[in-house]
Amino acid sequence: MSGPDAPYSPGLEGVIATATSISYRDVDHEQIVVRGYDLIELARRLDYPQVAYLVIYGHLPSADELAVFEQALRDQAEPPEAVLRMLELMPRAAEVMDAQRTAISALAGFEAPDELRDTTPDSNARKGVRLLARMPAITANAYRILRGLPTQRPDPALGFAERFLQMITGRRPDPQAARIFDMTLTCYVEHELPNSTFAARVIASTLSDLYGAVAGAAASLKGPLHGGANEAVARMLLDILERGGASIAEAYVMERLARKERIMGFGHRVYMRRYDPRAYLLKDAIPELADRRPEGPELYRIYQIVERVMLREKGLYPNTDYPVGLIYYLLDIPIELDTPIFLAARTPGLVAHVIEQHAHNRIFRPRVLYQGPRGLRPAEEGAPA
Ligand SMILES: CC(=O)SCCNC(=O)CCNC(=O)[C@H](O)C(C)(C)COP(=O)(O)OP(=O)(O)OC[C@H]1O[C@@H](n2cnc3c(N)ncnc32)[C@H](O)[C@@H]1OP(=O)(O)O
Numbered sequence: 204m205s206g207p208d209a210p211y212s213p214g215l216e217g218v219i220a221t222a223t224s225i226s227y228r229d230v231d232h233e234q235i236v237v238r239g240y241d242l243i244e245l246a247r248r249l250d251y252p253q254v255a256y257l258v259i260y261g262h263l264p265s266a267d268e269l270a271v272f273e274q275a276l277r278d279q280a281e282p283p284e285a286v287l288r289m290l291e292l293m294p295r296a297a298e299v300m301d302a303q304r305t306a307i308s309a310l311a312g313f314e315a316p317d318e319l320r321d322t323t324p325d326s327n328a329r330k331g332v333r334l335l336a337r338m339p340a341i342t343a344n345a346y347r348i349l350r351g352l353p354t355q356r357p358d359p360a361l362g363f364a365e366r367f368l369q370m371i372t373g374r375r376p377d378p379q380a381a382r383i384f385d386m387t388l389t390c391y392v393e394h395e396l397p398n399s400t401f402a403a404r405v406i407a408s409t410l411s412d413l414y415g416a417v418a419g420a421a422a423s424l425k426g427p428l429h430g431g432a433n434e435a436v437a438r439m440l441l442d443i444l445e446r447g448g449a450s451i452a453e454a455y456v457m458e459r460l461a462r463k464e465r466i467m468g469f470g471h472r473v474y475m476r477r478y479d480p481r482a483y484l485l486k487d488a489i490p491e492l493a494d495r496r497p498e499g500p501e502l503y504r505i506y507q508i509v510e511r512v513m514l515r516e517k518g519l520y521p522n523t524d525y526p527v528g529l530i531y532y533l534l535d536i537p538i539e540l541d542t543p544i545f546l547a548a549r550t551p552g553l554v555a556h557v558i559e560q561h562a563h564n565r566i567f568r569p570r571v572l573y574q575g576p577r578g579l580r581p582a583e584e585g586a587p588a
């Protein structure tokens with residue numbers, strides 16, 4: 204069925220919008236299948252660059268392939284100076300995610316015109332690796348520039364996650380921080396067809412370029428119903444702490460639910476009544492990290508109470524953004540960087556989807572269920588409107 208007779212599904216719930224061989228949320232087997240592997244096993248056993256390679260190229264890298272890939276991520280880690288200078292012109296009150304998205308758009312201008320418009324898998328992968336390499340410096344320095352801090356240069360002696368965290372905090376991360384940060388990046392790397400990936404594919408389906416598709420995905424990811432939830436989680440946990448801590452956590456949630464407000468970091472279109480496997484994995488990192496900040500243990504108690512109340516009252520489980528909001532806070536990451544980091548980590552997934560869309564393209568152009576008036580006529584000249 205097509206056109207006005209096709210069934211209408213608000214929010215496209217349950218609609219199969221594309222075929223893909225990149226990833227799939229297998230609800231029945233409680234697995235996130237990424238290029239045939241279980242994402243949770245990948246996050247447990249491999250480093251982020253290995254998984255990023257898998258997502259972009261479709262197979263796990265050999266030792267040589269990984270060495271070349273990591274070298275490319277190091278060699279291309281510095282964004283053009285002009286992009287950073289452009290960020291300096293943004294108002295200081297601007298949001299970091301908007302600055303990051305602006306920098307992504309600006310990077311398109313640094314590609315040779317033929318390369319920018321080239322939609323072949325090779326060219327998209329080349330551009331995608333360049334973008335991924337630059338994402339940490341762009342993301343960390345978007346924050347630093349807006350907040351009047353000195354910019355940081357990527358340290359080629361460090362691995363991807365360490366390099367990223369070092370530019371954010373300004374100090375070399377210890378092994379525990381680097382390992383857990385790396386694991387969060389892998390958990391974020393790819394997740395079937397969320398709103399942001401769909402946005403990227405819709406944009407790519409006009410044969411628009413990779414940078415435009417990723418910038419569009421960034422705009423989508425910013426929203427609190429999607430990636431913006433990790434920031435909202437951190438702010439909520441701190442709000443509960445400030446208002447009295449664990450002793451008021453249950454009442455805090457109950458009041459908000461009574462007002463029909465959403466508790467960020469819970470619920471999911473695909474998981475809805477099940478635990479997001481990434482959230483299940485990442486929650487175990489919290490007790491390990493809790494003592495890194497004086498308020499950490501109390502925040503962890505609040506975290507557990509909110510989770511319990513949400514399950515009891517709404518039957519809803521945490522999604523990935525719930526543990527990540529607290530983990531990033533415990534790692535001394537400024538809250539306004541939480542969602543930009545999610546986007547940086549999701550870059551390989553977005554690149555893979557743009558490659559796939561361009562390689563098997565058909566433009567997205569759905570229909571509507573029209574509910575407006577018909578048959579109206581503009582007023583005759585001189586007649587009252
Ligand atoms: C990495 C990610 O991007 S994961 C998603 C991150 N987003 C969030 O954490 C934001 C909070 N969660 C939500 O708003 C939603 O669960 C979404 C947007 C993720 C999914 O939305 P949908 O699939 O459209 O679910 P929908 O909004 O229809 O919710 C179904 C029911 O659960 C309730 N519900 C869903 N999430 C929540 C929540 N976080 N808090 C309170 N109630 C909720 C809804 O009120 C609704 O209840 P009702 O049937 O009694 O009206």
Ligand SMILES: O=C([O-])CC(=O)C(=O)O
Binds near residue numbers: 394471523
């Ligand atoms: O799949 C979704 O809708 C959101 C999500 O969990 C993600 O993008 O990681």
